[in-house]
Amino acid sequence: MKRILLFSLLVVLGSCFNEPQEIGEVQGLKPIYLPEEAAAFEITSSIPFGNLGKIVYAEPFILINERYKGIHIINNMDPENPEKVSFVQIPGNTDFTIKSGYLYANSGVDLVTYQFDQDFSASSLEDFELEQVNLKEEFFGVRPDTRVPPDYNGFFECVDVNGGIVVGWESTIIINPECRT
């Protein structure tokens, strides 16, 4: 018995010694969280811009994707003085396009269709309404396991289950990461 214990101790030690030194600072991914209370679609007053993505110009409006969160709408009637109008909150959104009064956007792997309550080209977007009229679930692929970054091999920051909903991953520098795929 003692011998077995000693042996397993040696094995454990051995595996420790085989570890690639201290991992230290490495490049990896960290989860992007969306607070749960913010996870539903809604239109809010404009929010600060952060990680900006796709941009669309539908004169006189400029729409800019805020990665994984939704779409900023800017009134550009006067290009010398653009104004923020509102923010359309769409969890997991990275891309969208608009067409004849409809907004087509991804929400994670889902394709969502929204209808503007007026012609989008109308100039009074300050008080526009958007209604979700269609949802195609998993249109862009299978809903990923949000505990690990999809299609990825490498280090990442472990998901904090209390951090909110994981809507994406971004590159970061991690010190001694504890999770990897």
Added chain:
Amino acid sequence: MKNLAYIILLAIALLLPSCAADSSGELSDPGSAGAEVLSGSYANMLTIGDKLYVLGNGQLKTLSLANPENPEEINAIDISFDIESLFIANGTVFVGSPDGMFIYTLDGEGIPQFRSQTPYEIIEELQPCDPIVANSDFAFATLSTSIEVNNDCWRTVSLNELRVFDLENLELPVLINTVPMTQPKGVGLDGDHLFVCENTDGLRILDVSDPVNIEELEHFPGFAAYDVIPANGLLLVVGPKVLHQYDYTNINDVTKLSSFELQD
């Protein structure tokens, strides 16, 4: 040496998802009845006429918007899992991936038909994000990537250039020019003028009327520029924090109209 190979592989693995996450192409929508909708060069959803084209899950999908409330998938083409940018002009569809450019033409039903796949012929480890814009004669792709390798000393492997392809034969686009750039990102084309975002090195305006002899008309350095939309004399340039607008009605006297802080 093995270690180095591992680090390089790791760096590539790490780069890939971030590259894909940055993806997104270009939209011009001449088919729409209402106001023209223009998009920056990072796109993977575009509408042309009553069709919606999307990249996703390695496929180029076509949806009918005959009933705009309920887009209906009518076609799906498997391309490659790393496709990341979509541009459509004059019935020609350009799909960018880190290692090449795919070209389709829209048939009478608006369904993309494969014409060619042009590899960038770069070393496999470099995986550039590559927005593409085009007119009916030439395609312009910005290739930008940089891999940091740390093995005792830092080493950077980079590729930053503008590539110009002659589209006379869509079955066989010919690379006719390569122009070195700082770190090109989003790109926009209006007539003979190409607008290139240089990431942290601002914006370049190029005269591409002679695509084998491209001339730089202007370089506005010193700010972050990620994507650009030329809109009939009004130029929108976005960086991570600021929306810049320029008047380019006179291309020889491009003036800044505003810089809108996107962060409160």
